[in-house]
Amino acid sequence: MSGAVSAxxxxxxxxxxxxxxxxxxxxxxxxxxxxxxxxxxxxxxxKSTTFNLxxxxxxxxxxxxxxxGDLISGLRPFEINRRGLSxxxxxxxxxxxxxxxxNVRCAVLWATGHRYAFWKxxxxxxxxxERTAQILDDIHLTHRRDVPAGLLTYxxxxxxxxxxxxxxxxxxxxxxxxxxxxxxxxxxRAVALIxxxxxxxxxVIVEHDMSVVFGLADRISVLVYGHIITSGTPEEIRRDxxxxxxxxxxxxx
Amino acid sequence: MTTAATSTxxxxxxxxxxxxxxxxxxxxxxxLIVLPMxxxxxxSLTSFSLIGIAIVxxxxxNILLGQTGLLSFGHAVHYGLGGFAACHMMNAVVSHxxxxxxxxxxxFGGLGGLAFAVIIGWVMTKRAGTVFAMISLGIGELxxxxxLILRSVFGGESGITTDRxxxxxxxxxxxxxxxxxxxxxxxxxxxxxxxxxxxxxxxLGRICNAVRDNPERVQFIGYDPHVVRYIAFCFAGFxxxxxxxxxxxxxxxxxxxxxxxxxxxxxxxxxxIGGTAFFFGPILGAILVTYLxxxxxxxxxxxxxxxxxxxxxxxMYSPGGIAGLLMxxxxxxRAGTLWTVIPSYLVAVVPTVALACxxxxxxxxxxxxxxxxxxxxxxxxFIATSPVTWLTAAILVVGGFFVARLAWRRIAEAxxxxxxxARDRGYLA
Numbered sequence: 001m002s003g004a005v006s007a008x009x010x011x012x013x014x015x016x017x018x019x020x021x022x023x024x025x026x027x028x029x030x031x032x033x034x035x036x037x038x039x040x041x042x043x044x045x046x047k048s049t050t051f052n053l054x055x056x057x058x059x060x061x062x063x064x065x066x067x068x069g070d071l072i073s074g075l076r077p078f079e080i081n082r083r084g085l086s087x088x089x090x091x092x093x094x095x096x097x098x099x100x101x102x103n104v105r106c107a108v109l110w111a112t113g114h115r116y117a118f119w120k121x122x123x124x125x126x127x128x129x130e131r132t133a134q135i136l137d138d139i140h141l142t143h144r145r146d147v148p149a150g151l152l153t154y155x156x157x158x159x160x161x162x163x164x165x166x167x168x169x170x171x172x173x174x175x176x177x178x179x180x181x182x183x184x185x186x187x188x189r190a191v192a193l194i195x196x197x198x199x200x201x202x203x204v205i206v207e208h209d210m211s212v213v214f215g216l217a218d219r220i221s222v223l224v225y226g227h228i229i230t231s232g233t234p235e236e237i238r239r240d241x242x243x244x245x246x247x248x249x250x251x252x253x
Numbered sequence: 254m255t256t257a258a259t260s261t262x263x264x265x266x267x268x269x270x271x272x273x274x275x276x277x278x279x280x281x282x283x284x285l286i287v288l289p290m291x292x293x294x295x296x297s298l299t300s301f302s303l304i305g306i307a308i309v310x311x312x313x314x315n316i317l318l319g320q321t322g323l324l325s326f327g328h329a330v331h332y333g334l335g336g337f338a339a340c341h342m343m344n345a346v347v348s349h350x351x352x353x354x355x356x357x358x359x360x361f362g363g364l365g366g367l368a369f370a371v372i373i374g375w376v377m378t379k380r381a382g383t384v385f386a387m388i389s390l391g392i393g394e395l396x397x398x399x400x401l402i403l404r405s406v407f408g409g410e411s412g413i414t415t416d417r418x419x420x421x422x423x424x425x426x427x428x429x430x431x432x433x434x435x436x437x438x439x440x441x442x443x444x445x446x447x448x449x450x451x452x453x454x455x456x457l458g459r460i461c462n463a464v465r466d467n468p469e470r471v472q473f474i475g476y477d478p479h480v481v482r483y484i485a486f487c488f489a490g491f492x493x494x495x496x497x498x499x500x501x502x503x504x505x506x507x508x509x510x511x512x513x514x515x516x517x518x519x520x521x522x523x524x525x526i527g528g529t530a531f532f533f534g535p536i537l538g539a540i541l542v543t544y545l546x547x548x549x550x551x552x553x554x555x556x557x558x559x560x561x562x563x564x565x566x567x568x569m570y571s572p573g574g575i576a577g578l579l580m581x582x583x584x585x586x587r588a589g590t591l592w593t594v595i596p597s598y599l600v601a602v603v604p605t606v607a608l609a610c611x612x613x614x615x616x617x618x619x620x621x622x623x624x625x626x627x628x629x630x631x632x633x634x635f636i637a638t639s640p641v642t643w644l645t646a647a648i649l650v651v652g653g654f655f656v657a658r659l660a661w662r663r664i665a666e667a668x669x670x671x672x673x674x675a676r677d678r679g680y681l682a
Contacts, residue, residue: 055473076472076477077472077473078471078472078473078475078476078477081472081473081474081475082475086473086474087473089470093467093469093470094467094470095462095463095466095467095470096466096467097462097465097466097530098462098463098466102459102462102463105459106459106460106462106463106471106474107474109456109459109460109474109475110474110475110476111475114456115456116456116457116460116476116480116481116484117455117456117457118452118455118456118457118458118484118488119455120455120456121451121454121455122454122455122456122458122459123454125456164470164474165473167474168474168475
């Protein structure tokens with residue numbers, strides 16, 4: 001099964017039911033290593049649920065999810081995260097009372113091996129400090145390092161959200177609507193940021209802004225009513241009549 | 254209120270800030286050494302000893318409430334078990350002739366509190382929020398009632414007594430005099446406070462804050478919030494046990510009152526009134542609450558009512574506690590705009606004090622109506638059954654309230670202006 005191992009994320013026949021309601025039906029998705037993969041679909045198609053299923057936020061009713069060939073469905077979110085998958089949230093989900101610096105530093109601690117250590121001074125860990133400073137620099141928030149995250153502007157919080165997500169150095173990064181609610185200028189900045197920070201990594205992104213999707217993604221999957229109706233390159237997706245009917249059609253007119 | 258983390262990380266970075274940081278600790282130690290030389294009466298030594306114990310206890314509680322966001326209604330369980338462990342240990346040392354002097358006993362109290370936390374904590378900390386609060390309440394009641402039933406361990410109603418002077422001497426100290434006990438408590442207070450502060454500066458301590466702010470997100474940066482809560486709970490249990498051990502040494506007894514709901518409530522009071530967002534908050538709270546508890550019980554039978562009023566006032570108007578109130582002023586001091594607020598404070602003092610006096614007079618009138626000593630307010634005696642007293646109380650309350658409200662509004666306006674300037678100058682986010 002060399003094909004399965006080369007995929008960063010492999011979702012096979014996953015179903016998710018809440019009671020009798022099937023939110024996700026027979027979901028199949030394959031994301032190759034190093035690929036930028038966008039998931040699009042109309043509202044309520046189950047994009048965020050798909051994210052939650054892959055990242056361990058909720059467990060699938062049946063089917064399996066593999067990360068770099070290892071079965072991860074049924075694992076807890078932190079166990080999946082430790083295996084190198086990191087995700088952001090659609091609704092900003094930071095540590096509001098802690099400073100920007102502390103937010104990013106917390107996200108660095110596990111990956112640098114400090115875990116639950118209560119015998120080390122957190123301020124005198126050079127690799128943690130350097131990596132935190134580097135991430136802050138990357139997300140352009142160095143000048144806001146001492147501000148509590150809850151007091152940042154919305155766009156800054158979204159950038160911090162991305163910073164926390166990539167801080168652990170995960171090889172698979174999943175971003176849930178990173179540009180939602182941003183202005184054009186902010187969106188352009190965020191896309192450039194995402195492009196730069198996920199260089200050489202596998203990226204899965206849910207996005208409503210089609211210019212972002214078609215500008216960023218190597219491959220696109222279209223999710224409708226909890227089922228992926230097609231996957232392909234942006235060009236293939238653009239031409240696919242099923243997609244036009246199910247999704248783009250509504251927005252194009 | 255969120256500047257605590259900021260300032261500490263800056264302190265570590267700037268040598269000047271570091272100097273000031275160590276200066277504060279050294280000053281604290283100095284105060285502890287000098288205090289009994291200035292106030293040497295037996296009464297003040299007893300008070301200082303109790304305050305020292307209360308500070309260790311409140312700081313341990315804040316590991317849960319302020320650092321990790323866990324609201325416990327049963328923290329006294331660890332305090333009490335620490336007390337019993339210390340008493341049993343002291344008696345064992347005496348009867349077996351072990352060479353363990355008294356200053357090491359609080360450590361065994363800590364181990365007692367820790368042992369129970371290790372056993373019960375994993376189940377308790379599975380969930381935070383209401384679930385944790387309810388379980389802590391249940392465990393608290395369970396242990397408190399068990400202590401009356403399991404007589405061989407807890408000694409029933411009368412508790413377990415001990416004699417601290419029977420232990421081996423250390424450096425010639427018998428620990429009979431209260432002064433020596435005070436220094437023993439002060440020593441453990443400093444040791445525990447430094448340890449608990451250092452804990453907040455570790456990777457675990459930082460992640461505790463993250464769990465407090467957003468347990469869901471913590472899972473997506475590699476941490477199991479359950480494990481974080483559990484370790485924090487164990488540390489809190491350990492230091493509460495040390496406080497209980499100190500209390501056992503101080504009173505030479507441990508009984509069921511140590512682990513009861515009243516004790517758990519008091520530590521919640523102290524910590525919250527002092528302020529949970531800053532490390533020094535619980536210290537202020539423990540000093541104030543213990544001092545009031547000792548002072549008010551002599552003055553009035555309604556002392557618990559005053560506690561309640563203070564607590565409600567803090568919860569409603571200053572959820573950051575006393576520490577939060579004080580630290581609100583820091584950006585203004587830095588921006589140099591504090592002086593614009595001070596005059597409005599001074600204006601507000603008179604009507605606020607009048608209002609407070611009116612409330613006190615009214616409460617005492619009700620409390621002493623059916624008999625009791627006359628009310629002594631600033632040397633003026635009021636008779637509870639006299640209409641003059643009622644009228645004075647009514648005038649003070651109503652008049653004080655209306656004038657005070659105007660004055661408070663002025664404070665708010667002055668404050669807004671000063672904060673705007675501070676914001677413009679970049680001292681306030």
